[in-house]
Amino acid sequence: MAADLARLRPDLQVLSSGAAAEFEQYEHLGVFRTFKQAIGKAPADLASLVESLEALPLGRERTSALRKARALAGRVLKQQDAISALLRDTAEESLLGIDLTVASAGGAGKPRLEVALSAKWSLRTDRAQDCVSQGAKLVSQRRGRMPHFAVVTMEPRPAMLRILADGSGAVDCVYHLDLPALEHAVRLEAAAATAARWPPLETFERLCAQRRLRDYDELLNEVRRI
Template identity: 40%
Template sequence: MPAPFALELCGFREGRPNTSDKNDSLSQELGHAFFELLGVPAEKVAPKTVDKAWSAAMVADLAERIAPTAPHLGVRAERRLEEFEQYAHLNALKALAEDASPEVASALTRLERATHSTGSELASLVAAVNEAMTAADGRRRALVDLLGDESPLRLDVAVDRAVPSSPAGVFDVANHLVAGFSLKWSLRTDRLQDPRTQGAKMATMRRGRMPHFAAVTMEPRPYMLGRLGRGTGDLDCVYHLALPPLIEAVRAVFTDNRDRIRQRDIFMRMVEQRRLRDYDDLVAYVATL
C-alpha cells in the first residue's frame, strides 16, 4: 500500500509524471504506467517542489503510526548529526574556534582594575599575560582555519530517543539517534551518490552504535534504483513510497526486449533481497526500535 501522503505529492508537469526524467522516454513511459496504477488523475498538476511538504508529511505520519508501540521515540525533520549523542564530538572544532576563555578574560579585567592601586609592576605583569593570551588565541584560530570547515551533515528525517543522562563533556546532548533517512523524490546522476556518501560518513564519524540509515524515494526506474540500492553497505536499504504498484508497473512495461527484461530481473532481485523495501516496512521497523 502506498504511503498515505504519496498521492498528494504526485502530479504532472507538461504532461509527464513528476517522478520521471523529461529527457528519458522510458522513464516517462514507466511513470505513466505507475501513476495509472496509483490512481493519479491525469489533470492533477504536480506541486512546484515536494521536499518540505514530503518531510513534514512523513514526520507526521511516522509519529502517528509508531506512537502506540514506540511512544519513547521522537520523529523530527531537518536535523544536524551533531545534535545527537553519537555525533556530539563533531561540535568540538566549532567550540574550540569560538572559545575565547571568558573566565580568564573576566579575571584579568578584575586584576587590571586592581593595578590602579598597587603600582606599575603588577600592571606590567597583567599586560604581559594579556599579550600572551592574545597570541595563544591567534595561534589556535590559525590552526582551526587550517583544518577547514565542512558543511554539517543533515538528516531529512531523524528518529531519536532520550538518553538517561548527557555524556561526559561540555556538550548538552539530549537524544540518541536511532534512525535517519535521506529523502530523494526522484534520482538523478548528479545527486545519486549523496545518500551513500552520507551513510559512509555517518559510519566513520559515529561514536557508539550506528543508527539505521536508508534512502527513501519515489523513483520508478529500475536502473536508477539499482545504482542506489546495490551498494557496498553505505545504506541499510532503500525504501520506496509505493513499491507494490511499482512492481506491477515494471512487470507491465519491462517485457519487450532483452535489456528491459534484464533491468526487470535486477529490480526483482533487489526486492527479493530486501535491498528495496516498501514504506510500510520502514514504519514497521522503526516501531520496533
C-alpha cells in the same frame, strides 16, 4: 512522513532536518566548532579586564594588577596566533544534514539516533552519491551503535534505484513509498518489451529479492521495533 512516524511512536523524538552532532553517537563532532567559538572570546575578555583596571583609582595595587593583566594579554595573543594557525590547517569533518531522524532517550545526555533517513522524491546521480557519502560518514564518524540509515524515495527507474541499493553498504536499504505500484508498472513495461529479457525487470526483481529495495510499510515496522 515525520508526522506519520511521530504518530506511530509518540515516545520517540522524530525530527525533520536534523544535525548528526545533536545525537549521542555524534556529539563529539560539535566539539571542534564549540572550541573555535570559545577560544575567540579570550582576547576581548582580557581587553575588557584591562579597561576595568585602568578605571580604578591610581595606586600601587592598580599598577601591579595592570602589569599582570597586560602581560597575560600578551601571552594570550601569542597563543591565539598559534591556535588560529592550528584551526586554519586542521580539517574539520562535516556531515550533510539528515532529512529525518528518529531518536530515543539517551539517559542524561543527548538522545540516541536510532534511524536516519534521506528523503529523495526522485533520484539523480549526484543526489544518489550524496546519500552514499552521508551513509559512509555516519559509519566512520560514529562513537557507539550505528543507526539504521536508509533512503526513502518515489523514484520509478530500477537503474537509478540500483545506484543506491547496489552500493557498498553505506546505505542499509532503499524504502519506496509505493513499491506494489512500482512493481505493477515495471511488469507492465516488461510485458510490452519486445526482448525476451528486459534488464530493468531483472534489476528490480534482484533488488527486491536481496531486500535492498523495500516497501515503506517495512520502515514503519522498523520504527515499531525500536
